[in-house]
Amino acid sequence: MGFRRLNCRVTVDTTKMSLPNALNAINNAEKTGKRQVLIRPSSKVIVKLTHSSIGEFEQVDDHRSGKVIVQLNGRINKTGVISPRYNVHLSQLEKWVVKLLPARQFGYIILTTSAGIMDHEEARRRHVSGKIIGFFY
Known part of the structure; x- marks a missing residue:
């Protein structure tokens, strides 16, 4: 019997092409059953894009480009840019x-x-x- 990972957070640092990378991170986290994704740099576009298929989100100000912690609810099947x-x-x-x-x-x-x-x-x-x-x- 194997051990089950209890870590529920995926961290993605998207420096270039932030929208495709962030959507890919959300897609991969949904497929692996994660409950939340930390996306940086933050973007209103990313949050707006998935407004009804994610749970709550929290914007964290790190005095740089910001971070968004997105709570996933398992409703996203596919995302694309x-x-x-x-x-x-x-x-x-x-x-x-x-x-x-x-x-x-x-x-x-x-x-x-x-x-x-x-x-x-x-x-x-x-x-x-x-x-x-x-x-x-």
């Missing part, structure tokens, strides 16, 4: 939903718009278009 960031008009949004998400009303595409960072459903409600940052489901 879209690079290059394609311009998406409101009329083209459904095409991207079909292309990136596995089923209707399952998952979110994250857009950066002139009104801020939001998911595709909120962008549809506000009638704004923008650039695709990433997706998760």
